Amino acid sequence: MPASVSVSGLSWSTPDDAPLLTDLNLTFGPERTGIVGRNGAGKSTLLYLISGDLPPASGLVRVTGSIAMMRQEAMEQPDDIIADLFGVRPALELLDRAEAGLADADDLGDADWTLPARMEGALLRCGLSVGPKTPLATLSGGQRSRAALAALILAEPDFLLLDEPTNNLDRDGRKAVIDLLRGWTGGAIVASHDRELLEEMDAIVELTSLGATRYGGSYSNFRQRKETELDAAARDLAQAEKTRSDAARRAQQASERKARKDSAGHRARTRGDQPKILMDAAKGRAEASGGAGMRLREARREAADEAVSAARDRIEILQPLRMDIPPTGLAPGKTVLRLERVTGGHDPDHPSIRELSLTVTGPERIVIAGPNGSGKTTLLKVITGQIAPQSGLVELSVPFALLDQHVQLMDPALSLRDNFRRLNPVADIHIAHAALARFGFRAGDALRCAGELSGGERLRAGLACALGVAPPPPLLILDEPTNHLDLDGIAALEAALAAYDGAVLAISHDAAFLGSLAPDRTFDLAA
Structure with missing residues (x-):
């Protein structure tokens, strides 16, 4: 039987009984499926439910075949080594005993002599040239x-x-992950906001407060279909609201006509120009007709309200994300930053920054590039004064805001x-709000505790605190800003940066984000 994962009627709530996933029905086959949604939509929770790490509140999870899960953070003990991450330390220790002539016949029967070579191949496939006894703490x-x-x-699971x-x-x-998924012939379920990675998917499942919706094709196909659906839903909502408005207008017109007739009848009764018995009969007929008309109008109003509600149900009602940054007034010829032959780092004996020179003038946008470990974040700390340089000149001529992930x-x-x-000590409460x-x-969102925010909300709040005053700092320094943002948060950040008229120094490995930033220069520390 082909490997598959299916969930039916799956629901889960947070420890405080707030529903997160409700009545999900999904099936995953031997294909690559991306899970997308805003922070807090339940992407990681769905993976934990599928893996068995979390029990569902209700519903079923059925897995045919084997699964293996990679989590956001690899937790390890202080003395753990690569072999512990692989779960094969006992098997490697058995091989060590066998090579030393200390293994008995039963041990030799259990020995997997291909294990070291298979481990090496797997590590090399992911771009790592380290041995199985390498301490994880050194990575x-x-x-x-x-x-x-x-x-x-x-x-070698059936499902990743x-x-x-x-x-x-x-x-x-990132390329190693993409290459792995490109060559993966089993199933893969990937929760991610990395648009480059999501382009490799065969299908996209979007989690919203309305449930889960599956879209065939890559992320670009998903975005195109999503926009088409949202446009259609918006048109349906507009039509439903127009119908409701028309029904309310007709009801008002009917009420005004009835009021005019009632007034005319009252005047006729006052004049006494018709027999009372005829007047009473006419009044009864009017009241019966008015009651029937009122019931019909009420039914139409309720139907119009239900149509509006149904149309709104197709659109997830969320406050649009906006990040409005006031102008900085930075002059094009202003020297923002000057580094001359700077050397420094955390370890004075092995400085990661050596003889580095860089000048930023006016509203330049500069990307600091290089592989992990090349000193990118260290350079930002030297620039912002968190680490004193061992030698050279650091001259920062304007106020700045530093936002890390x-x-x-x-x-x-x-x-x-x-x-x-x-x-912003000079700001009063009104300016802050x-x-x-x-x-x-x-309103009340301004009183939320910063520690309770999601990653995306925290970055947005950090931008508000750093850049919300007028004028904002003319230099914005970003260190991997998209790492914990959802896709909508990234889009809002990109829109805000497009409107920001100051200088930007950015570290990021997100190719789509860097493309949107449109840097003037890339300063590669590995060059």
Whole structure:
């Protein structure tokens, strides 16, 4: 029987009983399926339910064949090695005993002599040239992600479950993931916001508050069909609202006609120019007719309301994301940043930045490129004064805002309003609320605790606190800003940056984001 995964009537709620997934019905075959949706829509939860890590509140999960899951973060013990990530340390220790002549006959019967070569091949396929006894603590986050992918390859499951597999990976690491999926002949279910990776999918499943919808084809096909469907739903909603408005107008006109007739009847009764018995009969007929008309109008109104509700159900009602940044007033010829023969880093004996020179003038957009470990983030820390250079000149001539993927400028214990005022001491409460509202945090949202926000909300709030004042800092420094953003958040960030008239220094391995940023220069630390 071909491998498959199916969920039927699947529901799950958060620990505080808030429904997250409700009555999902999906089937996955031997193809590559991308799971998309806004942060908090339940993408990771769906993978955990399929893998068996979470029990469903109701419904069934059926898996035919074997599955293996790669999570966003590979958790390990301090003394773990590559072999532990693969789950093969005992098997490798058995081989060591056999080679030392310390294995008995039973051990030798269980020995898998092909294991080291298969591990090496899996690691090389993911771009890693490390041995099975390499401590995981010595690997970067990107290298651990690659090692986790290699462990999946070694397991040879029928289904891969990948949760944001390209987060923290450099260009080579992302390419390794894409190459792996291109050559994968089994099934793969991939939760991701990486548009380049999603282009490799055979189908896209979108999770929204309305449920799950499957679209055949890659991410581009999904976006095209989604836009077509949303346009049609918007037209249906507009027509339903027009019908309701027409029904309300006709009801008002009928009510006014009845009021005029009632007034005329009252005047006739007052004049007494008709017998009372005839007047009473006419009044009874009018009341009966009016009651029937009222019931008919009420039925039409209810039908129109139901049509509007049904049309709205086809459109997920979400507050549009907006990030309005005031102008900086940065002059084109203004020297923003100057580095001359800068050397520095965390380890004075092995500085990652050596003899580096760079000048940023006016509203330039510059990408700092290079593989993981080349010193990109270290360079930003030298520029912003977090690390003092060992030698050379660092001259930062304008105010700046630094936003990393974790938005560390935000105090998680404070509200958004209090964070804004902490970072902008001259701003009063009204300025804080107005600035936060321009970035989509309106009214009570400004009082939310920063520590309770999703990754995408946190970055948006960080942008509001850093750039919401007028004028904002003329230099914006971004360190992997899209790592924890959902697709709508990325689109909103790209739109905001398109309107930002200051200088930008950006580190990112997201090719689609960099294309939207349209940098003037790329400064490659590996060159």
